[in-house]
Amino acid sequence: MTLRELPLKDLQDPTDLLNEVLTETGDEFVELRYHRKRTRSISVEKGRVDQAKISEHTGVGVRVLAQGTWGFASTDRFEKAAVRRALEAARSAAISSASARLNKTAPLPKVDLARGLFELPGTGELIARPLEESLDMVMRLESQARQASTSIQSAGCGYTEIFEEKGVVTSDGAKAWTRLVRPEFRISAVAQKDGEIQRGSESVGATGGWDCLFRNATAESLADKAAKRAVDLLSAGYPEGGRKKVLLSPSLVGLLTHEAVGHTVEADFVMSGSVAAGKLGTRVASDLVTLCDSGISEYYEGAGGSMMIDDEGVPTQNTVIVKDGILKSYLHDRESAAHFEVEPTGNARAWEYDNEPLIRMRNTFIAPGDSTLEEMIAGTEDGLLLDGPANGQADSNGEFMFGTHEAYQIKDGKLGPLMRGVNISGVAFDVLQTVDRVGKDFVWDLGSGHCGKGQPAKVDAGGPWLSCEVVVGGRGA
Amino acid sequence: MSSQELQAPPFNPEQEESRLLDRCEQLVEMAVSGGAEEAEAFGTFSQVSCVSFEKGDLKMAQVDDGTSIGLRVFKNGKLGFTSTNQTEVSSLEEAARDACTLADFSVADEMNQLPEAHPLSQQTGSLVQAEVGSFGLEQVVECGREFVERTSARDPRIAIDKADAQASRISVAVHSTTGVHFSESDASIGLSVFGMAVDGDDVGGFDYWGGNVRDLSRLAALTDETIERFSDAVLGNLKAGAAESYTGPVLFSPAAFLSCFVSPVVSASSAIAVQRGRSALAGKLGEAFADSRLSITDDPTDLELSGAGCFDREGQPTTRFSLVEGGVLKSYLYNAYAAKVDKCESTGHASGGARSVPGLGPHAISVAAGSDGDQAAMLKALDRGLFVQRFSGTVDPASGDFSGVAKSARWVENGQVVRSLKETLISGNAFELLNRVGALSSTRELIFSSARAPFALIDGLSVTAG
Numbered sequence: 001m002t003l004r005e006l007p008l009k010d011l012q013d014p015t016d017l018l019n020e021v022l023t024e025t026g027d028e029f030v031e032l033r034y035h036r037k038r039t040r041s042i043s044v045e046k047g048r049v050d051q052a053k054i055s056e057h058t059g060v061g062v063r064v065l066a067q068g069t070w071g072f073a074s075t076d077r078f079e080k081a082a083v084r085r086a087l088e089a090a091r092s093a094a095i096s097s098a099s100a101r102l103n104k105t106a107p108l109p110k111v112d113l114a115r116g117l118f119e120l121p122g123t124g125e126l127i128a129r130p131l132e133e134s135l136d137m138v139m140r141l142e143s144q145a146r147q148a149s150t151s152i153q154s155a156g157c158g159y160t161e162i163f164e165e166k167g168v169v170t171s172d173g174a175k176a177w178t179r180l181v182r183p184e185f186r187i188s189a190v191a192q193k194d195g196e197i198q199r200g201s202e203s204v205g206a207t208g209g210w211d212c213l214f215r216n217a218t219a220e221s222l223a224d225k226a227a228k229r230a231v232d233l234l235s236a237g238y239p240e241g242g243r244k245k246v247l248l249s250p251s252l253v254g255l256l257t258h259e260a261v262g263h264t265v266e267a268d269f270v271m272s273g274s275v276a277a278g279k280l281g282t283r284v285a286s287d288l289v290t291l292c293d294s295g296i297s298e299y300y301e302g303a304g305g306s307m308m309i310d311d312e313g314v315p316t317q318n319t320v321i322v323k324d325g326i327l328k329s330y331l332h333d334r335e336s337a338a339h340f341e342v343e344p345t346g347n348a349r350a351w352e353y354d355n356e357p358l359i360r361m362r363n364t365f366i367a368p369g370d371s372t373l374e375e376m377i378a379g380t381e382d383g384l385l386l387d388g389p390a391n392g393q394a395d396s397n398g399e400f401m402f403g404t405h406e407a408y409q410i411k412d413g414k415l416g417p418l419m420r421g422v423n424i425s426g427v428a429f430d431v432l433q434t435v436d437r438v439g440k441d442f443v444w445d446l447g448s449g450h451c452g453k454g455q456p457a458k459v460d461a462g463g464p465w466l467s468c469e470v471v472v473g474g475r476g477a
Numbered sequence: 478m479s480s481q482e483l484q485a486p487p488f489n490p491e492q493e494e495s496r497l498l499d500r501c502e503q504l505v506e507m508a509v510s511g512g513a514e515e516a517e518a519f520g521t522f523s524q525v526s527c528v529s530f531e532k533g534d535l536k537m538a539q540v541d542d543g544t545s546i547g548l549r550v551f552k553n554g555k556l557g558f559t560s561t562n563q564t565e566v567s568s569l570e571e572a573a574r575d576a577c578t579l580a581d582f583s584v585a586d587e588m589n590q591l592p593e594a595h596p597l598s599q600q601t602g603s604l605v606q607a608e609v610g611s612f613g614l615e616q617v618v619e620c621g622r623e624f625v626e627r628t629s630a631r632d633p634r635i636a637i638d639k640a641d642a643q644a645s646r647i648s649v650a651v652h653s654t655t656g657v658h659f660s661e662s663d664a665s666i667g668l669s670v671f672g673m674a675v676d677g678d679d680v681g682g683f684d685y686w687g688g689n690v691r692d693l694s695r696l697a698a699l700t701d702e703t704i705e706r707f708s709d710a711v712l713g714n715l716k717a718g719a720a721e722s723y724t725g726p727v728l729f730s731p732a733a734f735l736s737c738f739v740s741p742v743v744s745a746s747s748a749i750a751v752q753r754g755r756s757a758l759a760g761k762l763g764e765a766f767a768d769s770r771l772s773i774t775d776d777p778t779d780l781e782l783s784g785a786g787c788f789d790r791e792g793q794p795t796t797r798f799s800l801v802e803g804g805v806l807k808s809y810l811y812n813a814y815a816a817k818v819d820k821c822e823s824t825g826h827a828s829g830g831a832r833s834v835p836g837l838g839p840h841a842i843s844v845a846a847g848s849d850g851d852q853a854a855m856l857k858a859l860d861r862g863l864f865v866q867r868f869s870g871t872v873d874p875a876s877g878d879f880s881g882v883a884k885s886a887r888w889v890e891n892g893q894v895v896r897s898l899k900e901t902l903i904s905g906n907a908f909e910l911l912n913r914v915g916a917l918s919s920t921r922e923l924i925f926s927s928a929r930a931p932f933a934l935i936d937g938l939s940v941t942a943g
Contacts, residue, residue, distance in 0.1 A: 051834050135584075273680055274680065422880060425900050
């Protein structure tokens, strides 16, 4: 038996059953959200299979707005009686906690809500792709990376497919379902010499099929790149720290847009007093900067955070956050949109059925400008070229940090040798004011990433190369 | 439906454990019928009542329960794993079939064997206090409301972005073809708060704090500690200015010490990391690699730590375990697979939940206190320089290199905090710098109920000011 014969269960519209339960409700706002998540995953390290996994997490999450208060409950059974019980539990939770709610939530305003099937490409293709082929690829590339140099001690490689089907019905008109697949590929190598250990890693993620996943680089080239980075870093020096001019790669521009700006404009964070509060219509960046968050994969297909409807049934859109340096919009769910008296932007997302929808980013990016990378290097007198995203975090005061895997010194417009990666920091809107060049070639490059905000979310981010000033944490400051 | 019918059924640990064990047995039998030579099922049941607050007001009340079961099978030394939260017979049959099929095309590894059963060294049943097991949604709402009101009342500048109160009841069970057959339950009440202070145009950096208690009599103390710790951090973050760049001593809070120094040591102590060439502690067993004042234990018998429990993810007994003593590495951490490779016994450190193959990690890390006084004494010992309370950055567990932003950071002059800092980066190598420990506090903090550690003064850090 091959895994080709391990079909995902027949894909069916789940909204009819939800709608039958919904018709039995009273006057409150009710949202029923079916979410079936099925994951296939393989990982290998040093020639050994660590993971060969299929997992399923399926159920229905129910939100009720009763007496001006939200209640939430969930069930892992997709059947009418169980959904009805969850609905009653959510209603009971709302009512029993309503006395502690100081400012009652007003009924949500009418908005255009999605109806019908919304499907992104790739599901059928990857279901039909035998997992044996994926295992062969992962084994082969792990071996390729491990044997790339005698300095390499071990390598690891993983491939994951997340299949998602969702259906959402609400008492004010949403009745939509969606399906998509998000594949991810990761490879890493660990090199060692004279007691020194360095790691190189590469990863890609997409919403869509195989071609989307490996659109910008083949799996083989990613394995070579990870191995080379691990080996090269063994003999690389540390850059000096301090405030510096840097050229950020598209993946790091993605991190910058996500960490430095994206989180501060999530409307729930704005309402708590984030640094973006009260700044709509003001200049927050150089006029070279146009920064957006889109549910659609702009420029080309496959961005890893793509979704056609959000988890409240709102159709997604390209939300322009900063236009030519001016702050234009926050990111909203239905409740925050009502608070700010704007239309929702389709940013309500829940990781699994038993999570409540929160305001989350999707595909966040800086729009391309007109410089080539060569021009940007030539125009830099003293600085660093940075590439390879590590983790990042943003703060309420606009301060952000993120890690990079590699750095190259730039002196008098010439690129120097590889140096070890650094962490960089800055205050978001201050850094964006320093942007003096924006590249013209656009890349989505964070599709393998997850954003954390109490619950994970698959997001993507990217942009062109960008020139700006940040604080670099090096050695020997 | 009456309101009584809407209440979640009271948590009955024995009943849930029995139900889970039955499901696990059923799944293992299905796997064996499907051709598995060895099979292990691990199940979890959780029942959670939670109330969340945003902007200081109640946002939502939530009640959930759910079951997940993970099945690991070996066929001719080949691994297959499935997990599902669908527990009807047809779904379990599908999970068993999928796991066996995955194993059919996987790659053989002679070290793939399930561990034998061993008697537990601790008595199960000590993790559920009746009052906590029956803590209802109304009590959670009241507990959360008081927590948020008191936090907000500390200072009008405090802005609570999000706060939670929750009561959790969890049962776990593991059953295997090698005789493992154990279950236990846990119940706790937790609080957490995330936010910042805002004073006019001055928005301070965020911070968060929280923890869990299994003993209801400790809830008041947890509430007080969380409010004080969070409030002091966010109020102290206002009026942040620049630090000075230097190379030298930095004072780390227990949480920051854990992130930058203890975590890489624990990661490098994983036998799998050693076996696969990604541990800086490879070949260092029995050697002094750190300052003689550093001692680290993994203590799942400490009921104040959330990782307490009687057995690990593979049903192997857990016990108080000395990892580092007097700066000497005493042992690596083993799960069954790593133990098989090194021809030794598992140390009971299989980790993870029902939704993935068992991993390898500690349960409840506890770093021994030093003898250099409390936080005030440690500030005096620093005299002048950086005090880091939280670390936001990158730690490479293989090399020990870390680099990132010092959060809730303070500048210290003459042993006193004089101002808050922003845009301050620190970097160093954990394994090098653990030999440059200047002082360890006599006092320790419980860090999110997951670990205990003292304050640490470490020399040789690179500090970069923005």
